[in-house]
Amino acid sequence: xxxxxxxxxxxxxxxxxxxxxxxxxxxxxxxxxxxxxxxxxxxxxxxxxxxxxxxxxxxxxxxxxxxxxxxxxxxxxxxxxxxxxxxxxxxxxxxxxxxxxxxxxxxxxxxxxxxxxxxxxxxxxxxxxxxxxxxxxxxxxxxxxxxxxxxxxxxxxxxxxxxxxxxxxxxxxxxxxxxxxxxxxxxxxxxxxxxxxxxxxxxxxxxxxxxxxxxxxxxxxxxxxxxxxxxxxxxxxxxxxxxxxxxxxxxxxxxxxxxxxxxxxxxxxxxxxxxxxxxxxxxxxxxxxxxxxxxxxxxxxxxxxxxxxxxxxxxxxxxxxxxxxxxxxxxxxxxxxxxxxxxxxxxxxxxxxxxxxxxxxxxxxxxxxxxxxxxxxxxxxxxxxxxxxxxxxxxxxxxxxxxxxxxxxxxxxxxxxxxxxxxxxxxxxxxxxxxxxxxxxxxxxxxxxxxxxxxxxxxxxxxxxxxxxxxxxxxxxxxxxx
Amino acid sequence: xxxxxxxxxxxxxxxxxxxxxxxxxxxxxxxxxxxxxxxxxxxxxxxxxxxxxxxxxxxxxxxxxxxxxxxxxxxxxxxxxxxxxxxxxxxxxxxxxxxxxxxxxxxxxxx
Numbered sequence: 001x002x003x004x005x006x007x008x009x010x011x012x013x014x015x016x017x018x019x020x021x022x023x024x025x026x027x028x029x030x031x032x033x034x035x036x037x038x039x040x041x042x043x044x045x046x047x048x049x050x051x052x053x054x055x056x057x058x059x060x061x062x063x064x065x066x067x068x069x070x071x072x073x074x075x076x077x078x079x080x081x082x083x084x085x086x087x088x089x090x091x092x093x094x095x096x097x098x099x100x101x102x103x104x105x106x107x108x109x110x111x112x113x114x115x116x117x118x119x120x121x122x123x124x125x126x127x128x129x130x131x132x133x134x135x136x137x138x139x140x141x142x143x144x145x146x147x148x149x150x151x152x153x154x155x156x157x158x159x160x161x162x163x164x165x166x167x168x169x170x171x172x173x174x175x176x177x178x179x180x181x182x183x184x185x186x187x188x189x190x191x192x193x194x195x196x197x198x199x200x201x202x203x204x205x206x207x208x209x210x211x212x213x214x215x216x217x218x219x220x221x222x223x224x225x226x227x228x229x230x231x232x233x234x235x236x237x238x239x240x241x242x243x244x245x246x247x248x249x250x251x252x253x254x255x256x257x258x259x260x261x262x263x264x265x266x267x268x269x270x271x272x273x274x275x276x277x278x279x280x281x282x283x284x285x286x287x288x289x290x291x292x293x294x295x296x297x298x299x300x301x302x303x304x305x306x307x308x309x310x311x312x313x314x315x316x317x318x319x320x321x322x323x324x325x326x327x328x329x330x331x332x333x334x335x336x337x338x339x340x341x342x343x344x345x346x347x348x349x350x351x352x353x354x355x356x357x358x359x360x361x362x363x364x365x366x367x368x369x370x371x372x373x374x375x376x377x378x379x380x381x382x383x384x385x386x387x388x389x390x391x392x393x394x395x396x397x398x399x400x401x402x403x404x405x406x407x408x409x410x411x412x413x414x415x416x417x418x419x420x421x422x423x424x425x426x427x428x429x430x431x432x433x434x435x436x437x438x439x440x441x442x443x444x445x446x447x448x449x450x451x452x453x454x455x456x457x458x459x460x461x462x463x464x465x466x467x468x469x470x471x472x473x474x475x476x477x478x479x480x481x482x
Numbered sequence: 483x484x485x486x487x488x489x490x491x492x493x494x495x496x497x498x499x500x501x502x503x504x505x506x507x508x509x510x511x512x513x514x515x516x517x518x519x520x521x522x523x524x525x526x527x528x529x530x531x532x533x534x535x536x537x538x539x540x541x542x543x544x545x546x547x548x549x550x551x552x553x554x555x556x557x558x559x560x561x562x563x564x565x566x567x568x569x570x571x572x573x574x575x576x577x578x579x580x581x582x583x584x585x586x587x588x589x590x591x592x593x
Contacts (some may be wrong), residue, residue, distance in 0.1 A: 085523075085524060086523035086524065087523050087524045087525075087526075087529070088523045088524065088525050088526055089523075091557075092556055092557045093554070093555065093556035093557070093578045094554070094555050094556075095526055095529065095552060095553070095554050095555075095574070096553040096554065096555050096565065097552070097553050098529050098550050098551065098552045098553070099550070099551050100548055100549065100550040100551060101548060102546065103536075103537055103539075103544035103545060103546050103548075104544060104545045104548050105539065105541070105542060105543075105544045105545070107542065108539075108541040108542050109541050110541075117545075120539075120544055123541075123544075127540075127541060129540065130540075131539040131540045131541050131544070132537060132539045132540070132544065133540070135537070145523060152555065152557060152563060153557060153561075155557060155561070155562065155563050167561055167562050167563075168563070169555060169563050169565065174553055174565070177553070177567065178551060178553065178567075181551040181567075186549060186551055186569070187549055187569075188545075188548045188549060189548070189549055190549050190569050190570050195545070195547070195548065196545075430566060430567065430568050430569075430573060433551075433569070434567065447566055447567050447568075448564065448565050448566050448567070449553065449565045449567065
């Protein structure tokens with residue numbers, strides 16, 4: 001036993017000795033008196049001991065840099081050219097910040113793949129030396145105006161390090177997210193384009209399951225089609241694939257048992273109120289709920305007012321259309337009619353009526369108290385909803401149940417790959433270079449920096465491993481919590 | 483490029499920006515010091531302006547043009563900011579113009 005312990009200590013020491021000495025270093029790009037040097041007094045907040053706004057900003061960046069340093073194994077310092085500057089904004093919307101690798105290289109001496117773009121920080125890591133000595137590797141700029149009441153109203157940057165951002169924007173999480181893009185979790189060009197015909201390191205791990213090809217194997221035309229192949233564009237990387245089960249929870253879906261033509265599992269969106277669908281038992285016939293035309297429109301299928309076919313809905317799963325009123329209102333109407341559950345069928349946004357939706361929406365509640373809701377809510381896409389409606393209209397019984405599938409994780413394809421964000425209505429700029437929003441729990445590299453994110457790297461570090469980064473010894477193990 | 487040479491270029495760029503007040507003339511990688519002195523805040527379009535140029539490295543020529551990831555935010559129905567990370571101006575403007583209910587990531591508040 002003592003021998004094993006000694007061997008373990010020796011191995012650990014050897015691994016630590018082999019770790020690279022490179023750090024992530026913040027280069028303060030602001031002039032005196034502004035940005036990181038803003039002398040405006042501030043009270044320490046959430047573990048950030050800075051006493052000026054500038055100090056607090058710098059402390060957040062330094063904390064994010066230190067966190068990246070703990071996992072990235074490189075011999076070369078990664079210089080982050082960072083600054084806070086005023087960027088346009090209004091009381092209701094704003095640009096929070098931007099980031100990018102400062103330069104990209106291909107076919108350098110130690111490049112692991114020929115003809116592939118690598119961000120310079122990663123190229124330096126492969127080379128083992130700074131290919132552009134002293135020059136920054138990542139550019140990050142954030143909007144200092146967010147701290148003004150004229151910008152995003154009373155919502156400011158949150159400079160605490162404890163995740164208690166409340167109504168503000170958690171700078172620490174946004175910096176972690178943006179630095180990951182600067183380290184190579186992005187394309188050199190906006191998807192589906194390549195720069196000078198060459199893929200970036202990210203693109204060679206982008207796999208279209210329908211075509212059976214990675215993006216670097218596809219033509220421009222094929223990639224344009226792939227861009228909106230929802231659920232079938234995935235990350236092809238062994239490290240991410242091996243770790244998904246440590247981070248993601250099983251998928252909950254709507255299982256239709258009859259009629260046979262509809263019998264399969266349907267992807268669902270969930271609600272932030274009512275019982276959790278992954279721990280709720282629900283199995284019953286599905287019934288189209290009908291109501292009187294409400295003030296908000298002439299629809300009789302939006303479930304916004306008392307249901308006129310309450311007897312048919314009672315003890316069954318009610319189905320209504322999205323829009324017309326709040327999700328909470330629909331839930332109350334269905335529950336009052338005795339429904340055991342509620343399905344909300346998504347509809348195109350009125351502002352973009354020709355756009356098909358392909359991802360069932362999440363359902364939230366604003367100011368009202370939803371604690372009276374005891375039936376589960378789920379949403380489905382318009383396409384799936386129309387299939388069910390067609391059967392109901394033809395008087396064909398449809399029965400459904402909530403189904404937890406431990407063999408498929410929320411955010412993965414049936415084949416076990418983690419899905420990339422490829423909405424059928426192309427969302428230019430967000431597509432591909434982020435995880436699909438169906439991942440659950442939420443991940444750092446989804447296109448939205450979600451409010452429920454903890455301050456961890458989750459699968460981000462394994463994605464970095466897949467593109468060629470290595471992790472410092474002992475940092476590769478999954479942390480106990482996200 | 484040495485650090486001293488890089489800093490010299492940055493200083494020259496700042497001087498040029500102050501003199502000409504021309505944002506377009508500056509290399510995007512060097513505007514960080516110039517922007518705080520501009521009288522008007524940077525515009526959204528500026529962030530996505532095409533960057534050109536290359537830099538000689540110890541191992542070939544590195545390209546400086548490439549996509550920028552931009553985080554945009556709007557206030558949701560609950561008064562909290564809803565964010566999206568995009569890499570072109572069209573996407574940013576679409577996000578800022580969309581009803582918050584379109585967003586999947588933060589559960590829609592209404593219909």
